[in-house]
Amino acid sequence: MTADADAILTPSQLNTLARDLLESAFPLIWVEGELGNVTRPASGHLYFTLKDARAQVRCAMFKPKSSWLKFIPREGLRVLARGRLTLYEARGEYQLVLDHMEEAGEGALRRAFEELKNRLAAEGLFDSERKRPLPAHLRRIGVITSPTGAAVRDVISVLARRWPLLQVEVLPVQVQGETAAAQMVAMLARANASGRYDALLLARGGGSLEDLWAFNDERLARAIAASPTPVVSAVGHETDFTLADFAADLRAPTPSAAAELMVPDQRDAIARLRALQRRLATLQVHRLRQAIQRADRAFLRLHAQRPQARLDLLRRRQQDALRRLRQQWHQQQQRRHATLRHAAAVLRTCSPQRRLQQLRERLHALRLRPQGAMVATLRRDALKLRALARSLETVSPLATVARGYALITREDGTLVRSVAQVERGDRVQARLSDGEIRLRVE
Structure with missing residues (x-):
């Protein structure tokens, strides 16, 4: 609406002009401030003020936008809001109409972390019954981390020192930023689909809560819990906890500690191997002595037994075996003859010549059946026709x-x-x- 300098406007026209100017000059803005005078009437709309130390602005958030909030608005809470500036014409005051609002600062991240953690814990996603132990002997692991960070260097160094036989593959992803969580979820899926790894290590160095926020993503936590391959989480320092730590099968305080937990020390393995070698040598000597003793006793028993008696025993066993074989062969032949006799009787019963004679008799009977039926039908129709003719003659005017x-x-x-x-x-x-x-x- 436009007006020249001499035009006389009504208050409503003036408010409309001011509203149009505000909405065109400020289409969409972000405002950070502290909540005050929070009210939520029965309509479900949300009304409050955003203020700082020097000023305040009235705000409104209408339903259903207000019902989509992930937190409860309360007095003194610092928030970050997005909306458009407009004029409430009934009072002649400008206000912000919001379509999005979130908590501001690290406190908001902490509260969001706790809320998501409690919700996933209530679903049983972090239950100890879901967690699986790592394989006793790892042959190949995948390290999901940034390829340029210090964490991957520490992990590779510790693994090479402790267990050189292990094959380590670095699966590069971003570990910070908006796309980091999605990249880690996709890499987990590819690693599981390949079937190459005995275990997966999700690692990152230390940082602030904002730096580690990608590891608090709900999709990542669910992907870790659903992974068929055991997952070890080593994010940040010992005091840092993320949702990835709670969802993983094993949590390590640091990436280096994770490498130590996943593989044994080669020096301990070498010591155990040497002890096993000594035990094996002792056991071999003991078994050899026992075998020599058994051979001596068998030689004495063989020397004491006559060879002719052994031969007689073997001959009797051979005769018994031949007798059983002949008996079984005779029984089998009788069963086969009985089967053949039964098959011959069945074949005679189902002889094609006999079946053909039955079909001829049935065909002859079927040929006679339509002729008799046709004669009976003609007779019935003739009787009906005569009756109808008599009835027609009774009522016909020609008879009169x-x-x-x-x-x-x-x-x-x-x-x-x-x-x-x-x-x-x-x-x-x-x-x-x-x-x-x-x-x-x-």
């Missing part, structure tokens, strides 16, 4: 005419039932039993 009566009709075919239907000079027809007569009325 045959007894000496006549049917009088006009030229248009109308039946004359009364003398009132004709006049002098009209032509009519008389229908008799043997023909028609044309008549004129006198």
Whole structure:
């Protein structure tokens, strides 16, 4: 709305002009401040003021935007709000109409972290029953981290020192920023799909809460909990805790500590191997002595036993085996003969010649059946026809005419039932039993 300098405006016109100017000059703005005078009437709308040490501005957040908030607005809470500047014409005051509002600062991150942590814990995502132990002997692991950070260097160094046989593959991702969580989720999916790794290590060095915020992403926590491959989380320092730590199968205070927890020290393994070698040598000597003793006792028993008796025993066993073999063969032959006899009887019962004779007899019976049915049907129809003819003759006017009566009709075919239907000079027809007569009325 426009007006020249001499125009006279009403208050409503002035407010409309001011509102249009405000909305066109400030289409969408962000404001950070402290909440005050928070009210939420039954309508579900939210009204409050945003203030700092020197000024305040009225704000409104209408339903359903106000119902989508992830926190409870309360007095003194510092927030970051987005909205458009407009004029409330009823009071002639400008106000902010908001479409988004979130808590500001690290305190807001802490509260959001606690809320999400409690919700996921209530779902059982962090239960100890879900966590799986690491394999006793790892052959290959994947380290999901930044390829340029100090954490990956510490991890590789500790693993190489403690267990050189382990194959370590670095799976590069961003560990900070808006896209970091999505990259880690995608890398977890690819690592699990490959089936190459016995375990996965999710690692990052220390930092502020904002720096570590990607590891508090809900999607990442759910991906870690659902991973078929055991996941170790080593994010930040010992005092830093993220949702990834709670969802992982094992949490390490630092990346270096994670490397120490995942593999044994080669010096301990070498010591155990040497002890096992000594034990194996002792056991071999003991078993060899036992074998020598058993061989000596067997030699004495063989020397004491006559070879002819051994041969007689073997001959008897051979004869028994041959007898059982002949008996089993005879029984098997009898079963096969019985099966053949039964098959021959079945085959005779199902002989094609016999089956063909049955089909001929059935065909002959079927041929006679339609002829009898047709004769019976014709007889029934003839009887019905005679009955209908008698009924028709009973009600037919021709029967009456045959007894000496006549049917009088006009030229248009109308039946004359009364003398009132004709006049002098009209032509009519008389229908008799043997023909028609044309008549004129006198």
